[in-house]
Amino acid sequence: xxxxxxxxxxxxxxxxxxxxxxxxxxxxxxxxxxxxxxxxxxxxxxxxxxxxxxxxxxxxxxxxxxxxxxxxxxxxxxxxxxxxxxxxxxxxxxxxxxxxxxxxxxxxxxxxxxxxxxxxxxxxxxxxxxxxxxx
Numbered sequence: 001x002x003x004x005x006x007x008x009x010x011x012x013x014x015x016x017x018x019x020x021x022x023x024x025x026x027x028x029x030x031x032x033x034x035x036x037x038x039x040x041x042x043x044x045x046x047x048x049x050x051x052x053x054x055x056x057x058x059x060x061x062x063x064x065x066x067x068x069x070x071x072x073x074x075x076x077x078x079x080x081x082x083x084x085x086x087x088x089x090x091x092x093x094x095x096x097x098x099x100x101x102x103x104x105x106x107x108x109x110x111x112x113x114x115x116x117x118x119x120x121x122x123x124x125x126x127x128x129x130x131x132x133x134x135x
Contacts, residue, residue: 013055015057016053016054016055016057017053019053019057019094019096019100020050020051020052020053020060021051022094023051023053023060023062023090023094023100024048024050024051024062026089026090026093026094027048027051027062027086027090028047028048030086030089031046031048035089036079036082036085036086038078038081038082040071040074040075040077040078041075041078041079041082044066044067044070044071044075045066045067046064046065046066046067046075046079047064047065047066047067048062048063048064049063049064049065049107049109050062050063050107050109051063053100057096057098057100058098058100058101059100059101059103060090060100060101060102060103061102061103061104061105062079062102062103062104062105063105063106063107063109064076064079064104064105064106064107065106065107065110072106073106075106076104076105076106079104080104083102083103083104086102087099087100087101087102090102
């Protein structure tokens with residue numbers, strides 16, 4: 001028997017966002033309470049900036065950034081080594097039928113924002129922007 005899907009596309013996308021936000025909160029709580037028994041993870045204050053879920057809620061990509069940005073690669077590697085523990089804890093606290101598989105990536109949005117900001121401060125770009133305002 002085929003399973004009926006009672007969600008509209010909009011409700012489905014809201015659900016994906018809500019579950020992603022719950023996973024982010026759970027991971028943040030686990031890291032803040034230092035429940036991961038790893039020296040690298042415990043020594044760093046790690047911020048989970050975003051969690052992106054797939055539409056079927058089976059995969060979650062967590063974007064992390066250690067505060068002060070030091071040792072990003074080591075922190076991501078340590079989190080990847082502790083993925084099984086984190087997945088188990090997220091599954092317990094989330095209460096979904098399927099526990100999402102976690103992937104960890106470093107958050108590069110801050111570096112991208114800095115790059116764009118420096119481009120906008122470039123004198124050539126500022127000159128072009130000033131010309132556009134005069135019209």
